[in-house]
Amino acid sequence: MDASGASTNTTINFFRETLVKLYYFPLSTYSQKVLIALYEKAIEFESEITNLIDAHAREKYRNVYPMGKIPLLMDDNEYMVPESSIIIEYLDQLKAPKMIFGDATQQRQIRFKDRIYDLYLAEPVTTLLFQNMKPEDNRDAERIDTARRRINTMYMFMDQELAQQRFSNGSEFSMSDCAAAAGLFYARREAPFDDYPNVCRYWERLLAKPSVQRVHEEAEPYLAELTKRTAA
Numbered sequence: 001m002d003a004s005g006a007s008t009n010t011t012i013n014f015f016r017e018t019l020v021k022l023y024y025f026p027l028s029t030y031s032q033k034v035l036i037a038l039y040e041k042a043i044e045f046e047s048e049i050t051n052l053i054d055a056h057a058r059e060k061y062r063n064v065y066p067m068g069k070i071p072l073l074m075d076d077n078e079y080m081v082p083e084s085s086i087i088i089e090y091l092d093q094l095k096a097p098k099m100i101f102g103d104a105t106q107q108r109q110i111r112f113k114d115r116i117y118d119l120y121l122a123e124p125v126t127t128l129l130f131q132n133m134k135p136e137d138n139r140d141a142e143r144i145d146t147a148r149r150r151i152n153t154m155y156m157f158m159d160q161e162l163a164q165q166r167f168s169n170g171s172e173f174s175m176s177d178c179a180a181a182a183g184l185f186y187a188r189r190e191a192p193f194d195d196y197p198n199v200c201r202y203w204e205r206l207l208a209k210p211s212v213q214r215v216h217e218e219a220e221p222y223l224a225e226l227t228k229r230t231a232a
């Protein structure tokens with residue numbers, strides 16, 4: 001106690017933040033998308049690194065979330081928030097800067113871009129990544145062709161739009177940039193975009209963001225391990 005009679009070793013947290021736990025893997029595209037939002041907002045979280053390539057980890061994780069998909073966010077009341085875009089919406093309720101902002105039209109446009117980056121960039125890029133890991137005669141030429149066509153259509157669309165603006169939905173970084181950054185992470189290797197100068201400049205702008213740099217630094221050791229295993 002001090003002279004006033006108050007206890008000196010009591011910590012009073014008037015504004016305790018919700019403690020969130022994230023199940024994720026640093027090489028997972030959708031995990032990266034959420035990590036970028038978490039780092040943009042500087043939200044502390046508990047890490048549950050979940051490697052779904054490992055059969056035991058996959059089985060164990062299905063007891064947590066039967067759908068078996070990462071990322072998954074859980075708050076300290078064990079309230080589950082799955083799906084990367086929904087997780088980012090939830091994070092927007094916790095802390096600024098908002099990743100979905102503006103009037104109703106602008107918010108819809110951010111969600112639209114986020115959707116198309118997930119469906120027509122991240123998904124086909126992941127298809128290429130997994131197809132290219134297979135022996136050549138086991139690859140599915142039709143799936144590869146469809147994936148390449150979707151990615152190129154996205155690059156054309158992005159190149160036109162990014163001629164006018166810094167980020168995917170204008171001058172401010174939003175949820176759709178989290179999705180684009182995550183999709184382009186593997187696209188650099190699987191479907192290079194050198195022929196699209198505005199996409200290249202956009203990628204440089206994304207790389208300049210500390211949140212994106214941190215995600216890449218954390219993925220690096222896992223990527224080196226994956227590359228070593230694929231080459232073996």
Ligand SMILES: N[C@@H](CCC(=O)N[C@@H](CS)C(=O)NCC(=O)O)C(=O)O
Nearest residue numbers: 028029030068069070071083084085
């Ligand atoms: N729509 C989901 C997609 C999540 C997803 O496909 N995650 C991958 C890792 S990037 C996964 O969990 N794959 C394991 C599986 O499909 O069994 C989201 O946006 O979170």
